[in-house]
Amino acid sequence: MKKLFACFAMLFGLSSIAHAADTPVDLVRDTSRQALEMLSKDNGKNSAKVREQLINMVTPKFDFQRMTALAVGKDWRAATPAQKQQLAKEFETLLVGTYSATMTRFKNAQIDIKPNVLLNNEGREAVVKSEVTLPGSAEKKPINVDYTLYKTPQGWKVFNVTVEGGSLVTIYRNQFGEQVRKSGIDGLIKSLQDKNNGAKAA
DSSP states (O other): HHHHHHHHHHTOOOGGGGGGGGHHHHHHHHHHHHHHHTTTTTOOOHHHHHHHHHHHHHGGGBBBHHHHHHHHHGGGGGGGGHHHHHHHHHHHHHHHHHHHHHHHGTTEEEEEEEEEEEEEEEEEEEEEEEHHHTTOOOOOOOOEEEEEEEHHHHHHHEEEEEEEEEHHHHHHHHHHHHHHHHHHHHHHHOOOOHHHHHHHHH
16 A cells, blocks of 8 residues: 555656647656656755645646546445535545655656557557656565556546556545445545545644
8 A cells, every 4th residue: 555655646746748748658758757857856845845836737637536436436326416526526635635745755766667558448548557666665676557547638637546456446445435335425525524634634
């Protein structure tokens, strides 16, 4: 789970400059490089500013609504439009808060983007494979990271990341499913709100 957090933090480097990318591979490669360049400017005193800049650039490149729907799973269909909107909002807040707090720790990571992309759904979805070597790793063994994107009229958007076979969406789906069974959709929303409020207080 920690590796998943770390690598997802690196994915937050996908910036608005990616609009010029013709392929999902170009998008991931070019914008990951830009992210590392921005992270390298962190000097310990400006960490909050660097995180804010990265978040402002990357958030539009994710489809949090799609991510939330996949994470909630079959229970998403039973949610009202208002509940869906609230779930997506809280899930986005959770992800941004969780991963942005760690991203500056990985400014020296090495990312090797593989050139071969796996296309699905008649070319509308793509999986870009990469290997990430984290600084200070005792094993020095690259971590396999797959970025899953789909093509929209506005360009490619990210909706999942898989690290060493562990899918971000699937991990949260297991947690969300248990919460829905206990207290329903509203209970899941409240649970997310409590986590986000707790993080703000901390």
